[in-house]
Amino acid sequence: MFYSKGTGKKAGATKELIMKRQLKVGDLTNLTRLTVRTLRFYDQIGLFSPSEQTESGHRLYSESDLLRLHQILSLKELGLSLEEIKSVLVGERYSPLEIVNLQKARIKEQIKLQQKPLEQIEHIYKLMQGETPLTVEDFTSLLQAMKRSHEKLVVERQMSWERRLDQLGDYLAEEKERPGTKEDKP
Secondary structure: OOOOOOOOHHHHHHHHHHHHOOEEHHHHHHHHOOOHHHHHHHHHOOOOOOOEEOOOOOEEEOHHHHHHHHHHHHHHHOOOOHHHHHHHHOOOOOOHHHHHHHHHHHHHHHHHHHHHHHHHHHHHHHHHHOOOOOOHHHHHHHHHHHHHHHHHHHHHHHHHHHHHHHHHHHHHHHHHHOOOOHHHOO
């Protein structure tokens, strides 16, 4: 799950830092291919925070932090939302069986959504192979079905991002309202 972008000196330096059991944010981004912005966001929402900080405020990540990040990235690959991942990690909502079942249900839904366009493509393919001429209606219905399928995916992604932005907005609003936050200090 963790990837090193380079080889040689840079990769060796990262291994050395891991052996010291402390990574700076830049080292962690090189190792995982996550952005600094992503790591900060994970920290803001309470999903993944550094275990230590230097006196100057630089984030330091330990070996146990790396293990937690590995869990987060693995669960994210399974298709869980950040909120679901957070619940899993604190042991609130999902057992491993439930996570696998959730992923299975999502894959089945994706297959179901793609089944009709696949059937239409197969029908058109058979018509094109045979002696039966392809009608304009057959071809346009195929294109329309493909367009609807694509539009549905775009709308679903847009709604997902809107929910995430709403959650981020709610979180930031709560942070502002908390006493002793950075915004409150002169």
